Structures are given as structure tokens and as C-alpha cells.
Amino acid sequence: MQPAIHHSWNISEQEAIALQKDLASKVIRTDQLDPVKLVAGVDVAYSKHSNTLVAAVAVLDAASGELLETVTIQDQEQFPYVPGLFSFRELPPIIKAFEQLSSTPQLVVCDGQGLAHPRRFGLACHLGVLFDIPTIGCGKSRLIGQETEPGKERGAMTPLVDEDEVIGAALRTQTGIKPIYVSIGHKISLSTACQWVLELSPNYRLPETTRLSDQAVRKVIKDLEMGTP
DNA sequence: GCGACAG
DNA sequence: ATCTTGTCGC
Numbered sequence: 249m250q251p252a253i254h255h256s257w258n259i260s261e262q263e264a265i266a267l268q269k270d271l272a273s274k275v276i277r278t279d280q281l282d283p284v285k286l287v288a289g290v291d292v293a294y295s296k297h298s299n300t301l302v303a304a305v306a307v308l309d310a311a312s313g314e315l316l317e318t319v320t321i322q323d324q325e326q327f328p329y330v331p332g333l334f335s336f337r338e339l340p341p342i343i344k345a346f347e348q349l350s351s352t353p354q355l356v357v358c359d360g361q362g363l364a365h366p367r368r369f370g371l372a373c374h375l376g377v378l379f380d381i382p383t384i385g386c387g388k389s390r391l392i393g394q395e396t397e398p399g400k401e402r403g404a405m406t407p408l409v410d411e412d413e414v415i416g417a418a419l420r421t422q423t424g425i426k427p428i429y430v431s432i433g434h435k436i437s438l439s440t441a442c443q444w445v446l447e448l449s450p451n452y453r454l455p456e457t458t459r460l461s462d463q464a465v466r467k468v469i470k471d472l473e474m475g476t477p
Numbered sequence: 478g479c480g481a482c483a484g
Numbered sequence: 485a486t487c488t489t490g491t492c493g494c
Contacts (some may be wrong), residue, residue: 294485301485331482331485338484359481390478391483406483429483 252380257326257340257464264327264336265367272369280435281335281354281382283450285312287448288353289457290345290375292338293465294325297473301325303341304464306457308419313456318333318464320365321345322472331391336362344377344433355436357448361385362433364408364416366392376434384441386458389427390429398427403446405430411459417442421449428453 255267287310292303300322307317313318323341327333338360362385372385390408395418398404402423408416408431416431419442430445432438446457454462 292485294484296486329484331484334483365483385483387483388481394482 249349249352249379249381250476251378253344253378255256258338261330261333264333265425268333268367268369268374271374271377272367273405274313275363275369275373275432276435277363277432277437278435279440281440282352284354284444286301286310286316286351286353286355287444287457288349289358289455289459289461290356291340291458291461291465292341293462293469295322295469295472297469298322299325299403301338301341301376301464302468302472303338303345304461304468305342305345305349306460306464307349307353308460312353315460317349317351319345319348320464320468321348322468323403332366338371339374339378343378346379356381356383356433358383358385358433358453359454359458359462361387361391361416361429362431364391364393364410364429364431368415370431370433372431372433380434382435384436384444385429385431385433386445386455387429387431388454400424405442414438419445421446421455422453425453
């Protein structure tokens with residue numbers, strides 16, 4: 249896959265914020281998906297040993313959950329972690345991984361927020377707009393907004409609200425486990441996003457897609473530490 | 478001024 | 485995110 253939009257990544261924090269405000273207008277918050285045959289998950293982790301970022305994309309068959317393809321890539325950090333500018337750190341390696349992908353998913357589940365962001369442009373929105381592909385934002389913790397605790401049962405959810413706007417949902421994917429924060433990335437509605445996350449999380453707190461990409465990332469980091477080329 | 482702050 | 489022990493809550 250190739251991005252539909254390109255922009256510089258070697259920019260200042262102020263320029264990054266301005267870019268977010270500009271690109272945020274391109275986010276589509278309604279369902280505009282093709283039939284989802286393939287679902288992808290993305291994750292990035294930092295390898296202290298090699299001082300690099302490792303990104304992985306896992307592609308699953310949406311119906312069976314079968315793992316069809318995994319791409320991992322290693323890259324230098326180009327941008328520090330700054331709350332609110334997360335995508336400028338993680339997207340460069342993620343984009344390189346997507347460029348290596350031979351299959352084309354119809355939906356991408358991201359490890360990070362989408363609209364649930366100060367400028368309504370979290371990592372999931374950024375990835376979705378650049379590739380013009382439907383994306384869902386999945387956060388393990390909250391960046392902004394307030395919510396009441398959802399019911400204890402799997403599937404229970406409450407709105408995540410910021411400045412009188414619903415920006416996402418706190419969704420209980422497993423009974424007895426902390427909820428996750430789901431938000432629109434691109435070309436999907438919040439309710440459809442929550443449906444997909446639930447469907448993809450039958451056994452774990454996070455969707456299978458992110459679990460498998462996380463697994464791939466950890467394997468690469470482990471191999472790096474053991475000195476296995 | 479203080480706290481909060483995706484990974 | 486990553487590195488870790490004891491500690492806290494259910």
C-alpha cells in the first residue's frame with residue numbers, strides 16, 4: 249500500500265500542531281467502508297537495546313480471524329513522544345511497514361486514539377487520512393475527555409465526552425477487565441467501530457489484530473537483544 | 478500555579 | 485513505551 253497524501257515529518261512541534269489542525273478537516277466520521285474481508289492491526293514499540301522503533305502490521309481474515317500476513321520494520325526515532333503529537337513519532341515506521349504490505353485491508357485497528365484527541369486528530373485519524381482507509385482508534389488509557397464507568401459486563405459502554413462533544417466510548421471488551429477507549433479514526437462511525445472492536449476481542453482486552461501485531465513487535469525486539477539477525 | 482498527559 | 489519490587493484493591 250502507498251499513502252494517498254504525503255507531508256514532511258521533519259518539523260517542529262508548532263508545525264506539527266498546525267498540520268494536525270489542517271488535516272483534521274479531512275477526517276470522515278461516518279461509515280464509508282467497503283465490505284471488510286481483511287482487518288489489519290498496527291503496533292509500535294521501542295527497543296532500548298538497539299535504540300530504534302519497531303513497527304508491525306498484522307493482517308487477519310475478518311471472518312475467521314486467521315493470520316494472513318505480518319510485516320515488521322525497524323526505524324530510527326524521528327520525533328520524541330509528546331502527548332498530543334504521538335503520531336509524529338509512530339507513523340513514520342508504520343507507514344514503512346504498510347508500504348511493505350502485499351495485501352490490502354479494508355479496516356485498520358490502531359493502538360492509539362482517533363478523534364479522542366485535543367485537536368480531534370489522534371494517530372488513528374492521521375493514519376486513516378494519509379492512506380484514505382477506514383481506521384479505528386483503540387487506547388488502553390485516556391488522553392482527554394471524561395466518562396462514567398461502563399457496566400461490568402463485556403459489551404457495556406459509556407460515552408467519552410470532551411467539551412460537550414462525544415469523542416469516543418469507554419468499552420468493556422472483557423467482563424471484569426478495565427475498559428478500553430474506542431474512537432473514530434477515519435471513514436467509520438463510533439457505533440460501527442465499537443461493533444468491530446467487540447467482534448475482534450472475543451478473548452482479550454484488546455482486539456486480536458493489535459495483540460498479534462504486538463506479538464510480532466516483541467519477537468523482533470527479543471531477537472535484537474539476542475543478537476539474532 | 479498545579480495536575481494531567483495515547484505510547 | 486521500557487525497567488522492576490513491593491503494595492494495594494477486589
